[in-house]
Amino acid sequence: MNYIIKNATLVNEGQTFVASVFVSNGKIAKIVKEGKDGPSTGSGTLDPSAQVIDATGKYLIPGIIDEHVHFREPGLTHKADIYTESRAAVAGGVTSYMDMPNTNPHTTTQELLQQKFDLAAEKSLANYSFYLGATNDNLAEIVKTDPKKVCGIKLFMGSSTGNMLVDKNEVLVRLFRESPCLIAAHCEDEQTIHENTVCCKDLAAKGQVVLDASIHPFVRTMEACYKSSFKAVDMAEHFGARLHVLHVSTQRELSLFKNNIPLKDKKITAETCPHYLCFDNHDYEDKSFAIKCNPAIKSHRDKEALLQALHNGLIDTIGTDHAPHLKEEKFTGDYFTSKSGFPSIQHSLDIMANVLPNDLPLLVQLMCHNPAILYQIDRRGFIREGYHADLVLVDMNANHVISDEGEYSKCGWTPYNGIQSHSRVTHTFVNGNLVFENGVFHEQDKGARLCFNR
Ligand SMILES: [Zn+2]
Numbered sequence: 001m002n003y004i005i006k007n008a009t010l011v012n013e014g015q016t017f018v019a020s021v022f023v024s025n026g027k028i029a030k031i032v033k034e035g036k037d038g039p040s041t042g043s044g045t046l047d048p049s050a051q052v053i054d055a056t057g058k059y060l061i062p063g064i065i066d067e068h069v070h071f072r073e074p075g076l077t078h079k080a081d082i083y084t085e086s087r088a089a090v091a092g093g094v095t096s097y098m099d100m101p102n103t104n105p106h107t108t109t110q111e112l113l114q115q116k117f118d119l120a121a122e123k124s125l126a127n128y129s130f131y132l133g134a135t136n137d138n139l140a141e142i143v144k145t146d147p148k149k150v151c152g153i154k155l156f157m158g159s160s161t162g163n164m165l166v167d168k169n170e171v172l173v174r175l176f177r178e179s180p181c182l183i184a185a186h187c188e189d190e191q192t193i194h195e196n197t198v199c200c201k202d203l204a205a206k207g208q209v210v211l212d213a214s215i216h217p218f219v220r221t222m223e224a225c226y227k228s229s230f231k232a233v234d235m236a237e238h239f240g241a242r243l244h245v246l247h248v249s250t251q252r253e254l255s256l257f258k259n260n261i262p263l264k265d266k267k268i269t270a271e272t273c274p275h276y277l278c279f280d281n282h283d284y285e286d287k288s289f290a291i292k293c294n295p296a297i298k299s300h301r302d303k304e305a306l307l308q309a310l311h312n313g314l315i316d317t318i319g320t321d322h323a324p325h326l327k328e329e330k331f332t333g334d335y336f337t338s339k340s341g342f343p344s345i346q347h348s349l350d351i352m353a354n355v356l357p358n359d360l361p362l363l364v365q366l367m368c369h370n371p372a373i374l375y376q377i378d379r380r381g382f383i384r385e386g387y388h389a390d391l392v393l394v395d396m397n398a399n400h401v402i403s404d405e406g407e408y409s410k411c412g413w414t415p416y417n418g419i420q421s422h423s424r425v426t427h428t429f430v431n432g433n434l435v436f437e438n439g440v441f442h443e444q445d446k447g448a449r450l451c452f453n454r
Contacts, residue, residue, distance in 0.1 A: 002047040003434065005427075007034065008055035008393065011360045012062065012383040013369065021060060022050070023389040026432035031385060055393055058426065061364050062383050063095025063390030065371035066345055067151070068184070068246055068271060068319030071097075073119060075104025080324040080410045083123040085345065086447065088322075088408035090125050090436045092346035093425040095390035096380060096450055097126055098151040101133030106164055108133045109141045113150065117449060125435050127380070127390070127447040131184060133164045136171050139178065147181035147454040151375055152244070155185045157228050165190070176239040181454065182375065183236070184244045187228035187253075188295055193220055211335040214284035217296040222250040225295050229253045236268055244269045244374065247321050249276045249295040251305035259313035263373050269316040272306050274344060274351040275415065279303075289330050289338040290415040293321065307355065310366060316374055318352060318366045320344045324411040343409035347402055349394070350421035360396075378451040388448075389432035398424035 003023040010019050010031070018034040024047060066089065072080040082099075089097055099116070101107030107116060113132050120128040129151035134142060142153055155175065156164045166172060167190070175183065196219045203209040229245055233256045236243035248254070248270045257270045279291050280300040291297055309315040323341025330338055344351075352363050372381020379387040402416045428436035433445035 002050040004052045008060035059394045062368040064367045065096045066094045067098045069097045070323040084410040086125040088346040090428045093349045093392040095430045098129045124447045129450040152182035152184045157185045157187045176235045176241040182242045189224045189227040192224040213288045217298045220296040226252045257314045271317045271319045273321045277355045294340045317370045320348045342415045353423040376453045391429040393427040395424045
């Protein structure tokens with residue numbers, strides 16, 4: 001099926017204008033600005049049987065590219081899986097995602113990586129790529145990674161996620177020197193976190209603190225983030241590696257990044273997530289373990305500084321760190337047993353539209369254009385003729401309250417429950433296929449593997 005998206009307000013490359021977009025054979029065939037004589041529906045290469053979608057009053061943006069998700073498959077599919085989470089993705093206007101290796105088994109070999117690509121080809125509604133995880137002993141696998149076909153290497157920088165802890169200095173040196181593609185790093189210093197944990201337990205035993213969610217930023221502190229991010233940036237600079245620091249959560253880390261060179265020329269870049277811009281430490285009282293995540297959500301000052309960094313270019317991209325856990329895993333235990341992470345992919349557009357009111361061009365830059373530039377994704381992330389037709393229509397006057405009832409993620413709850421939103425995705429196209437239409441999924445066509453121009 002081909003489409004004509006008529007009279008949409010396009011938000012693309014810093015411009016906002018009314019146009020009609022012709023989608024043909026999976027690609028953006030033609031963009032005709034309002035008032036210009038364009039091809040009629042019957043002319044030239046355009047399909048006379050194309051379905052016309054009246055987009056008057058709605059915004060058309062490039063599909064969101066979420067570079068940081070945990071879809072939990074294989075091995076943790078009681079929480080989430082590629083099918084359910086890719087549905088939540090397209091419902092939220094996300095047309096491409098990059099999934100992390102802390103599944104079960106951990107994705108630390110080329111063979112396990114290929115198995116994930118095979119799974120996604122069968123069941124993902126959105127386009128996909130997968131990170132290979134770095135360990136203390138899989139450098140031989142890492143150097144085999146094809147940078148044109150794989151988004152990057154995930155490094156848990158001194159952070160213990162099972163055997164994906166990389167804490168041997170000689171391994172880090174070789175990784176930063178020899179990695180054939182981008183290194184995406186989770187930066188929190190394990191030693192600092194351990195010391196803080198011991199300290200909090202002592203204070204709790206003396207009755208001086210309560211071990212509730214609000215202590216999380218005192219365990220996973222700003223110092224833990226800075227120490228680890230500093231080390232990663234220092235090593236990347238020294239060895240000339242391509243480093244992307246994930247989920248930056250503190251003001252202090254911002255001093256490690258630059259905004260005086262174009263993104264395409266940067267070798268060291270930074271991501272933050274919607275929850276660090278929407279919540280701060282005051283929200284632990286109300287949200288409790290719902291917003292427990294790693295790194296921790298920190299102070300109001302950190303939140304304000306991160307918001308500023310979106311405007312001044314110190315932060316390059318927004319990724320969700322979508323990390324579903326069941327309600328039981330979050331809420332039935334105590335501070336130490338409550339799992340860190342939560343689902344968010346379905347609401348990243350809603351939350352970022354709240355965080356950046358009346359600034360859709362910046363939202364599109366951070367969530368669509370910049371991930372495409374940063375990862376050098378082939379023909380996605382922009383509304384350009386000849387590009388893959390990953391497109392999202394958004395109604396920006398659809399006032400509603402985000403609720404657990406409307407959650408498509410398998411875990412069935414959202415930390416954004418109760419938050420007012422004014423945006424609603426009405427149509428999501430993936431490779432020119434209309435996969436989500438006013439709350440209805442069309443699931444016959446699957447997403448494609450992302451390719452990279454490296
Ligand atoms: Zn993550």
